Amino acid sequence: MTKYIVNRLLGMIPTLLIIITLSFFIVRIAPGGPFASERKLPEVVERNINAKYHLDEPLIQQYGRYMFDILRGDLGPSFKYKDYDVNYYIANSLPKSIVLGSYAMLLALVFGISAGIIAAIRQNTWLDYLSMGVAVIGISVPLFVIAPVLQLIFAMKLKWLPTSGWYTTGEGWKTVILPAVSLSFAYFANIARLTRSSMLETLRSDYIRTAKAKGMKNTTIIFKHAMKGAMLPIVSYLGPAFAGIITGSIVVEQIFRVPGLGKFFVQSSFNRDYTLIVGVVIVYSAILIVMNFVVDIIYAQLDPRITYK
Amino acid sequence: MFLKRKQPKEAALNEFAQVVEGNSLGKDAWKRLKKNKMAVLGMIIVAIYSILAASAMFLPINPYDQIILDHQHLRPSFNKTAGDLMMETKLDDLYFKAWRAGSLVVTEAESQKIEEWISLNETNKVWNFLYTEGEAQRQAGTFTFSSADQRTIDRLQEKIDTEFLINVDKMFYTDPETGKSKNIARMNFLDIQRIYAEYLGVEESVISDQIQNEIRSQVLNTVKSATPDLTAEEYEANLELELQSLGEKGMASLGKTNLLVSLKTAISRSIERGLKQEIKDDKTQFPINREVTVNELLSADITADLKHERHYYLGTDYSGRDMLSRIIYGGQVSIAIGLVGTITSVLIGIVLGAIAGYAGGKIDFFLMRFVDIMYGLPYMLLVIIFMAIFGRNIMNLFVALAMVSWLTVARMVRGQIMSLKNSEYVEAARSMGASTGRIIFRHMVPNSLSVIIVYSTLRVPAFIMQESFLSFLGLGVQAPYASWGSLVGDAVNGMTLYPWKLVFPAIAMTIFLFAMNFFGDGLRDAFDPQSKNQL
Numbered sequence: 049m050t051k052y053i054v055n056r057l058l059g060m061i062p063t064l065l066i067i068i069t070l071s072f073f074i075v076r077i078a079p080g081g082p083f084a085s086e087r088k089l090p091e092v093v094e095r096n097i098n099a100k101y102h103l104d105e106p107l108i109q110q111y112g113r114y115m116f117d118i119l120r121g122d123l124g125p126s127f128k129y130k131d132y133d134v135n136y137y138i139a140n141s142l143p144k145s146i147v148l149g150s151y152a153m154l155l156a157l158v159f160g161i162s163a164g165i166i167a168a169i170r171q172n173t174w175l176d177y178l179s180m181g182v183a184v185i186g187i188s189v190p191l192f193v194i195a196p197v198l199q200l201i202f203a204m205k206l207k208w209l210p211t212s213g214w215y216t217t218g219e220g221w222k223t224v225i226l227p228a229v230s231l232s233f234a235y236f237a238n239i240a241r242l243t244r245s246s247m248l249e250t251l252r253s254d255y256i257r258t259a260k261a262k263g264m265k266n267t268t269i270i271f272k273h274a275m276k277g278a279m280l281p282i283v284s285y286l287g288p289a290f291a292g293i294i295t296g297s298i299v300v301e302q303i304f305r306v307p308g309l310g311k312f313f314v315q316s317s318f319n320r321d322y323t324l325i326v327g328v329v330i331v332y333s334a335i336l337i338v339m340n341f342v343v344d345i346i347y348a349q350l351d352p353r354i355t356y357k
Numbered sequence: 358m359f360l361k362r363k364q365p366k367e368a369a370l371n372e373f374a375q376v377v378e379g380n381s382l383g384k385d386a387w388k389r390l391k392k393n394k395m396a397v398l399g400m401i402i403v404a405i406y407s408i409l410a411a412s413a414m415f416l417p418i419n420p421y422d423q424i425i426l427d428h429q430h431l432r433p434s435f436n437k438t439a440g441d442l443m444m445e446t447k448l449d450d451l452y453f454k455a456w457r458a459g460s461l462v463v464t465e466a467e468s469q470k471i472e473e474w475i476s477l478n479e480t481n482k483v484w485n486f487l488y489t490e491g492e493a494q495r496q497a498g499t500f501t502f503s504s505a506d507q508r509t510i511d512r513l514q515e516k517i518d519t520e521f522l523i524n525v526d527k528m529f530y531t532d533p534e535t536g537k538s539k540n541i542a543r544m545n546f547l548d549i550q551r552i553y554a555e556y557l558g559v560e561e562s563v564i565s566d567q568i569q570n571e572i573r574s575q576v577l578n579t580v581k582s583a584t585p586d587l588t589a590e591e592y593e594a595n596l597e598l599e600l601q602s603l604g605e606k607g608m609a610s611l612g613k614t615n616l617l618v619s620l621k622t623a624i625s626r627s628i629e630r631g632l633k634q635e636i637k638d639d640k641t642q643f644p645i646n647r648e649v650t651v652n653e654l655l656s657a658d659i660t661a662d663l664k665h666e667r668h669y670y671l672g673t674d675y676s677g678r679d680m681l682s683r684i685i686y687g688g689q690v691s692i693a694i695g696l697v698g699t700i701t702s703v704l705i706g707i708v709l710g711a712i713a714g715y716a717g718g719k720i721d722f723f724l725m726r727f728v729d730i731m732y733g734l735p736y737m738l739l740v741i742i743f744m745a746i747f748g749r750n751i752m753n754l755f756v757a758l759a760m761v762s763w764l765t766v767a768r769m770v771r772g773q774i775m776s777l778k779n780s781e782y783v784e785a786a787r788s789m790g791a792s793t794g795r796i797i798f799r800h801m802v803p804n805s806l807s808v809i810i811v812y813s814t815l816r817v818p819a820f821i822m823q824e825s826f827l828s829f830l831g832l833g834v835q836a837p838y839a840s841w842g843s844l845v846g847d848a849v850n851g852m853t854l855y856p857w858k859l860v861f862p863a864i865a866m867t868i869f870l871f872a873m874n875f876f877g878d879g880l881r882d883a884f885d886p887q888s889k890n891q892l
Contacts (some may be wrong), residue, residue, distance in 0.1 A: 063733040070734075074742055188870045190822045192829045192842065193863040196849050204853045207477075295737040299829060303849060313738075314830055317745035325745065329738050336735050 164243020186237025396879020428677035440517035440665030706766025714774030773805035
């Protein structure tokens with residue numbers, strides 16, 4: 049097991065390296081370069097700017113410098129906002145995104161798994177149809193439709209919840225509800241469907257029949273025996289779900305005006321603030337890769353049938 | 358080729374002398390699909406959408422990109438024309454003013470209710486109430502507008518009744534020497550310049566200077582919008598650079614576009630005068646569709662219509678464009694990107710997957726490691742970077758999405774090919790001397806086609822969602838083009854005041870995605886009955 053963890057940890061390095069390299073070169077080959085808009089500056093100023101951002105060095109040296117800076121945890125200066133560097137912006141906005149994403153994931157897991165189990169136990173009853181109907185809606189309706197519609201209904205018409213903002217706007221925890229719910233909807237739907245089908249399969253398997261034959265209580269069978277086996281597909285779904293929640297949070301933060309990383313990302317891509325874009329992508333990717341790693345470890349822990357070289 | 362020789366069809370009999378008919382996989386799947394009601398419904402809806410989107414050009418709908426500022430944010434209505442709605446909006450405004458001024462008298466309780474609505478930002482309710490109240494009072498004769506307001510109303514009414522839109526479809530020029538008439542849009546820059554100068558009766562050099570100036574100011578505007586804060590000298594320098602990079606050809610084509618627009622405007626102005634007179638004399642009936650002679654050399658095909666007679670069944674957007682047309686054309690863009698993108702990514706996936714699966718060894722190892730690493734990337738983010746850096750247009754969007762979505766197909770096809778590699782018919786084909794390419798693409802790929810088809814149908818809605826996601830963020834399809842995502846994205850601001858802008862595209866898109874998902878699920882169950890009830 050330790051060897052497996054070490055292997056996977058080492059496996060994370062090339063992926064991260066490729067992401068950084070790819071982002072670095074995409075930005076450098078961008079037509080016009082980062083200062084294209086200011087190309088008619090006086091020559092001295094231009095030379096100074098190039099020297100300040102080390103753009104006068106050969107490409108390979110720039111790449112080496114960038115890699116070294118990232119290893120030290122420095123994502124470089126922002127090209128557009130002169131006063132602060134990328135680290136400052138990320139440190140300010142990342143916590144909000146993490147809070148939002150964790151709430152969404154939590155909601156999706158709790159409600160998705162419960163809905164799936166209920167649907168599986170009460171197969172072909174109205175409970176089953178109801179939860180699967182909601183799940184189909186969650187899968188078919190895109191996030192950027194669900195979010196404004198929820199906002200329109202619950203915030204603007206019924207006025208139960210604030211329309212936008214974050215903790216600091218004075219509404220407190222109420223501001224989190226709508227963004228988290230809309231972000232979690234698609235993943236709730238997928239998890240509910242996955243849970244239902246894998247639960248149905250598990251309930252038909254031999255060891256459950258044995259447990260039933262031994263006269264065990266139904267609840268014990270479901271929560272102690274079936275649950276463990278049925279959770280495997282859900283754990284393996286968590287990786288894609290994390291990726292989806294990260295991209296989804298970009299839209300949700302846009303709609304509900306959450307000052308998180310996603311909102312920054314879109315803004316910086318409009319401003320063509322290349323260092324900020326690359327910085328945000330690297331942070332997102334690192335989160336994603338770490339999450340995938342954690343998911344793999346959990347999977348290995350849960351399934352005794354899997355042996356690792 | 359002896360293999361292809363047709364053999365007389367002979368009914369196969371089983372041991373009970375019953376006729377046994379062979380059944381292809383496709384036929385079998387179709388039989389099962391027909392039983393699945395939701396899948397059939399989905400298929401029909403998808404078909405209707407596709408037909409509507411494909412025939413958008415021929416549908417009797419308003420142009421999707423025509424901006425009419427008078428028609429900004431008109432609400433959807435089935436029986437009222439744009440003019441009626443404009444008048445209603447004006448009256449709303451005037452009644453509100455009258456209520457504020459105290460000339461429109463309502464009871465104390467009602468006044469309080471209105472104040473409450475205003476404090477809650479329920480402007481629509483206020484307008485509705487005051488409008489019905491005001492109309493009732495005006496009918497009963499207890500309320501009349503002030504003379505200034507009445508004049509505003511009359512002016513608007515006259516505008517609604519008389520304003521029309523002229524559309525110059527084609528312009529023709531009759532050559533005085535040969536007597537042949539030619540379509541002006543097909544001529545080159547210098548000829549058009551000469552014609553325009555002749556028409557205005559000025560020297561050609563005047564026109565040429567004017568066009569030069571127009572191009573300069575246009576380029577300067579784009580430079581200014583790209584780089585907001587530079588000094589005047591820097592702008593001047595940038596402008597020269599841009600003009601240099603345009604070159605002769607670029608200048609000529611820009612000039613031609615500008616000339617055509619000016620010529621069109623000049624012609625429609627000269628026609629407008631005549632038409633206005635005709636309206637005054639009550640001689641014309643709209644819509645007009647005719648050929649007009651401008652002078653002895655110039656003639657034009659025009660269509661004219663009363664501007665405010667239009668119906669907007671689904672309302673209009675912030676620049677007065679018809680939402681119905683925009684949703685249909687947006688569907689065209691979304692569905693096209695979904696289909697073409699899926700086909701491209703599936704083709705790339707098939708080729709690479711088949712090569713990896715068949716060749717094995719090092720090629721397989723490197724291709725699959727590459728796929729693994731690509732899987733680990735947050736590819737939507739990379740697509741966003743790509744769009745931000747290389748410009749936001751439909752082509753880039755399509756390339757960016759197709760480039761990252763072939764991974765799953767490649768893996769799938771590789772697995773299929775590897776399992777088929779050692780089957781007897783492949784062995785047979787190889788022993789008969791078939792080339793590798795032929796074995797892969799004639800024998801193995803068709804055999805894994807059912808899996809690929811099923812995956813592709815489920816891929817289309819995902820593709821549409823991704824495209825719409827980017828367009829929603831403003832990184833995809835740009836105005837004047839529309840896609841469902843960009844329509845929803847435009848609607849998010851001000852959705853309490855103009856909910857139709859959000860609701861209709863959202864419904865259109867949701868129905869299509871529902872249908873596509875049901876159809877895809879049904880197709881998967883039909884091709885692979887064992888997969889039933891799986892996700």
